[in-house]
Amino acid sequence: MNARSVVRPYVLVPDLHTVSGCTVNNGGCGANATCTYNATTKAVKCSCKGGYTNTGSSVNVVCTDSCTVNNGGCDPKATCSHDATTNAVSCICKAGYINTGSAVNVVCTDSCTFNNGGCGANATCSYNATTNTVKCTCAGDYFYMGSASQDIRTVNISANAKWSQNGVTIAGGHGEGGATNQLNLPRGLFIDDDQTVVIADFENHRIMQRKNGDTTNGQVVAGGNGQGKGLNQLNGPTDVLIDKETDSLIICDADNGRVVRWSRRSGTTQGEVLIDNINCYGLAVDEQRNLYVSDHVKGEVRRYQGCDKIGTLVAGGNGKGAGLNQLNYPTYIFVDRDHSVYVSEWQNARVTKWNKGAKEGIVIAGGQGAGSALTQLNGPLGLFVDTLGTLYVVDEFNYRVMRWTQGATQGTVIVGGNGQGAGANQFYNPYGLSFDRYGVLSVVDAGNGRVQRFSIE
Template sequence: ISGNLLWNKTGITVIGSSSSLVPASGVFVDLNDTLYATDETTHYVIWRLLKNAVNPTIAAGTSGSAGPNSTQLNFPNDVYVDKSGNIYVTDCYNHRVQKFSSGSNIGVTIAGVTGSAGSALNQFNVPRYLTLDSTETYMYIADYGNHRVMRYSTSSTSVNTGGHSVIRWTPGALSGSFVAGVPGVSGSTSTLLTNPNGIKLDSYMNMYVVDSGNHRVQMFCANSNTGITIAGNGSVGSGATQFNDPRGIAFDSAMNMYIGDSFNDRVQKFMKL
């Protein structure tokens, strides 16, 4: 494996418990190794867990209150934190992207129209995952209901879930190339995926894909379309080595891996060996 990257396959629950369920989907780790996780349907908030802390706190949203105002979220799906500490959230059922300035609980809509689903260039239909480029100039949003990826300037690689594949676009290109999975074919072999969601690349150009339908995380070494299972055992469950519809993925500065284990209402941490 490029970079000799291996992880303990037994996960540690760092957010979510039997007494405090967190249906986490999106996860993000900032430059200070602070973990952020979306809470889609229980508290409708973004949780923040400081490095070495035990209990998370609310970074954005109003606990237990879904809605469209500037302090509320409705099914937040993904989160990104920029180098200045500003928080970006895909607010799915409000069909918008909210930006919370560092230290503020008041969101500003920077993309989409609150409460208005549509296919116009200023609209979304259930936006899901988002990311910013390395210079934080542009923001990319997976517009789930419109089957497209949108790019926005922040001053104002995508996953083909239903197609069971991952597509790579070269900047400026009009079409992409499939780099993992077989288009339209689902499966559980090392070359197939089923409803992939979260995706990350490391400095060695290894690609990590959350293979949601197979309840596992696959690692594809640079220039390889054969996956290696690095977390999950392919069976649905709530054990320390299992997932139930995992979605988001993030790494901290030590390359410890965090997975939003959605239907198990938790975030799992896998220690790098």
């Protein structure tokens, strides 16, 4: 047999892109591009995804984060970021600027040129280009309350939450006195996010601070220079707040008839008067740093914003009484994120809720006369409202703290209620109340000169 040569057919191997299109290695387009394939021309096309810009060419597409290219097309006074869902570019005006354009076309304008930067009619607005912030300078003897954003603590507490029935003393508890490990008829308190506690030490005419982990003495952070009306003195303070924006304390200096501010910075020796000639008792602040103050003599609550010494009436103001448009000896107050105001009415033995703009309050706890039944309160004082709308309130003369769920006709006792006393499960005229971010409860036990902490179980 004659040997024959074997002829192998010639096979044309086409370019990978024409065979697989976009299915292999995204067509060579890169991770931040979308690949499309034209079956007729057998061409691959690379297009940058949302939030990315082509910094290469039409032939060699290079997709770069749009925010790194000309600030993503945002105004130079805006911060460029990406939408978490679509990854599209989002432009947000920097602090000190306001968007005078639209959501699509963001135009950042110096805040002072728009509505006076929110400073109000009695202030001059100025802009600091270095810090990108607005500064409001009040005219005459006005003091600025503030309009910048402040994070207001919201506490998520389970509807079935329970607390230890025996409290742990975290301040005072060494008898009545003026030493730094003592308190004398303390009233209101405030707990910061780092669990620092500040306490209105009424009879010692001072504000005491207790940092988390302190086991011995507290620190005097305002007053403490004897009873008096000097700017370095306090006279019977009943409530205190921490203003994070200015790193200062806002204090109801009750027996001096004024609200004062003390810087928390080292070396501060005196405060400044914010509001004078007011029978203040309780204080609250909303997320825009508007200040709310209860006046127990006039039977009203007012909101103060910007350079303001008159305030806007938000609750009561119709004389003392039991009508739904009245308050009777309002003490402590709470403001939620909807700007509803909750008021403890000591002499009406009830707590009322005043929705924003309302002319009348709604009774949400008590209101059945003073008494010890679960439908009643007897001397309501410190209060707090959680994210579920559940009310927690000190019931002074029943020596207990109660919880009232939204819409409930009666409350439940969560701590105390074991008669007047100095035991770990007892109170003697409790006053202030607050929760930390974890739902741990702290109660001012005035008659025992201490602050008790109750862990959540």
